[in-house]
Amino acid sequence: MPTTPAPAEGTDETRPTRSRSAVRSLLRLWPYVKPVRGRLGVAAVVAVAASCTGLVIPLVLKWIVDGPVADRSTGGVWLGALYLLLLGVAEAVLFGLRRWLVARPLAGVEAAMRADLYRHLQRLPIAFHDRWASGQLLSRGTTDLMLLRMFLAFPLTFLLVNSVTILVGVLIMLAQDWTLGLVLLAPALPVMVVCWLFEKRYSRVARQAQDQVGDLTTLVEESVLGIRIIKGFGRHRSQALAFRDLSRTLRGTELAKARLLAGIYAAITTLPELAVGAALVLGTVQVADGSLSAGTLVAFLSTALALRWPVESIGFLLAMSQEAATATERYFEVMDAAPESDTAPVSGAVSASGAASASVVAPTSGAGRARDGGHGGLRFDGVRFRYPDAESDSVPVLDGIDLHIRPGETMALVGGTGSGKTTLTALVPRLHEVTAGRITLDGVDITAIPREELRALVAVAFEEPTLFSAGVGENVLMGAPDTAGEADLARALAVAQADFVHALPHGTDTQVGEQGLSLSGGQRQRLALARAVVGTPRFLVLDDPLSALDVHTEALVEAALRRVLAGTTALVVAHRPSTVLLADRVALLSGGRITAVGTHHELLRTSAEYAWLMSGRTETSERENR
Numbered sequence: 001m002p003t004t005p006a007p008a009e010g011t012d013e014t015r016p017t018r019s020r021s022a023v024r025s026l027l028r029l030w031p032y033v034k035p036v037r038g039r040l041g042v043a044a045v046v047a048v049a050a051s052c053t054g055l056v057i058p059l060v061l062k063w064i065v066d067g068p069v070a071d072r073s074t075g076g077v078w079l080g081a082l083y084l085l086l087l088g089v090a091e092a093v094l095f096g097l098r099r100w101l102v103a104r105p106l107a108g109v110e111a112a113m114r115a116d117l118y119r120h121l122q123r124l125p126i127a128f129h130d131r132w133a134s135g136q137l138l139s140r141g142t143t144d145l146m147l148l149r150m151f152l153a154f155p156l157t158f159l160l161v162n163s164v165t166i167l168v169g170v171l172i173m174l175a176q177d178w179t180l181g182l183v184l185l186a187p188a189l190p191v192m193v194v195c196w197l198f199e200k201r202y203s204r205v206a207r208q209a210q211d212q213v214g215d216l217t218t219l220v221e222e223s224v225l226g227i228r229i230i231k232g233f234g235r236h237r238s239q240a241l242a243f244r245d246l247s248r249t250l251r252g253t254e255l256a257k258a259r260l261l262a263g264i265y266a267a268i269t270t271l272p273e274l275a276v277g278a279a280l281v282l283g284t285v286q287v288a289d290g291s292l293s294a295g296t297l298v299a300f301l302s303t304a305l306a307l308r309w310p311v312e313s314i315g316f317l318l319a320m321s322q323e324a325a326t327a328t329e330r331y332f333e334v335m336d337a338a339p340e341s342d343t344a345p346v347s348g349a350v351s352a353s354g355a356a357s358a359s360v361v362a363p364t365s366g367a368g369r370a371r372d373g374g375h376g377g378l379r380f381d382g383v384r385f386r387y388p389d390a391e392s393d394s395v396p397v398l399d400g401i402d403l404h405i406r407p408g409e410t411m412a413l414v415g416g417t418g419s420g421k422t423t424l425t426a427l428v429p430r431l432h433e434v435t436a437g438r439i440t441l442d443g444v445d446i447t448a449i450p451r452e453e454l455r456a457l458v459a460v461a462f463e464e465p466t467l468f469s470a471g472v473g474e475n476v477l478m479g480a481p482d483t484a485g486e487a488d489l490a491r492a493l494a495v496a497q498a499d500f501v502h503a504l505p506h507g508t509d510t511q512v513g514e515q516g517l518s519l520s521g522g523q524r525q526r527l528a529l530a531r532a533v534v535g536t537p538r539f540l541v542l543d544d545p546l547s548a549l550d551v552h553t554e555a556l557v558e559a560a561l562r563r564v565l566a567g568t569t570a571l572v573v574a575h576r577p578s579t580v581l582l583a584d585r586v587a588l589l590s591g592g593r594i595t596a597v598g599t600h601h602e603l604l605r606t607s608a609e610y611a612w613l614m615s616g617r618t619e620t621s622e623r624e625n626r
Ligand SMILES: Nc1ncnc2c1ncn2[C@@H]1O[C@H](COP(=O)(O)OP(=O)(O)OP(=O)(O)O)[C@@H](O)[C@H]1O
Pocket: 130, 387, 390, 397, 415, 416, 417, 418, 419, 420, 421, 422, 423, 424, 463
């Protein structure tokens, strides 16, 4: 997790420029909406019924004005009032019913989408996570999904309901008096043009705003995770400035949204209002002429007024739909990224033995093969690797790695900083895919082994000893969740010299804070090491696992490792001579290649680079060995 105080800007990938129609984007929600389509459909019908009930009210008014009022019948007026009351109650009950119908299924849709997103994020390759800022992913799982639920609850239904209401209302008005109806219809075309223009502009700022929310989330997340660095370097002021800049930008974008909304709202209310005014004048003249009944004019105008809300709401319904379309796009940008697949994605990575059945790597048969063919152990053949987002003409990080670690052997990997040691270790459990060449475990190409099986076979501990918010024991047992028990846990803790665990308030049940920050660096490292060895793995890949330990503890760990992992084939990245001495042999990584292999002392004699890398401590370690 980067702890730089600078905000991580969204990458190009999170900022697509191509515009897609909102409807097309929203249609992608169908698989999630499909299971609840029945309820949504019923809810829409109920809402249409409720809305049309409202349109009957003007007709009752007309009947009251032209009937009982004209006839001066008090009883008739009371009856009319009762009808109006009943209609009002029916409308309210129907709208309430609609809300009840949609609430539960839509919460389900949101939860299902969130679960899918989370599952997908777990299955996406490391290369994806390298590229994407975490806040962008976080905002997709929270804000965007909330926008989608709101869209399904409201605009989706009400765009339909209001369209039907407007249509029915216009038909009623045309039936009352078609000349007045046409006057009211006059603004329809300009309103449509305004809506269309609005849609286009609003979609752009909506996207901007949602991306900026992602940037802001990233910044907040990094500040929380990196709080020690920020405080340690007194960076809180600059961090606050960065935050203020980002939130100002977001505020600007939100204001742009508000301006657009204000514009469409003004157009959508003014134009129809003018038409209503014109119709009122024209209608009054007609009533005065006697060519129109007063009741008809009342009904006509109250219908027009009843349509006010459906027309005015179009502005923000469109805005919400546009935001939902953007949220859908952002959601599917992640969902469309290809997860890790079990087939080799790169040509040249699978070789003849790649086709071999993965079952060859069963614990017993693998060892058998190793003895027969000399292909056993961990073998790198012409492995080349370039990070997926690197320029295609750049120099690969690893370029032609040939290395054979014999079964049961421990090989130390030494190289200058940035030489690609971490990268090489990440290739073994397939956190990254080789660009060319192949890696075999007991003769079987790793691309032929199902990932799950491969990762059960190869245990890893990385430079950053990440722990999860869980018990200490749980963190360690994560290394072999299905197979390891209490005895394995105790053994692993002993190997990693993590006896401090027993002194913790609740022993192995003690909860560690987020990222294990409540423990010391060396304690975390030892737990990470225990996690790697808890399942007594056949293959062990350790990326500088002892760097935070004092030399004495390191020596104890080494001795225990040698004893317990005698049958394990291990690749151990090392910086210090004391760690190197743990290994049977040492390989020197330089310029993307393995330039020398041999014992520590052989390399000290034959490789100037190795001697230089180990210098400073050479004398001590030589003395130790004498
Ligand atoms: N995710 C990545 N995307 C692109 N380049 C990367 C990525 N990770 C590492 N690199 C580059 O690959 C090179 C090798 O990095 P790597 O982490 O493997 O070095 P290392 O040998 O482990 O160094 P150290 O001893 O400091 O841990 C470096 O130049 C680094 O900038």
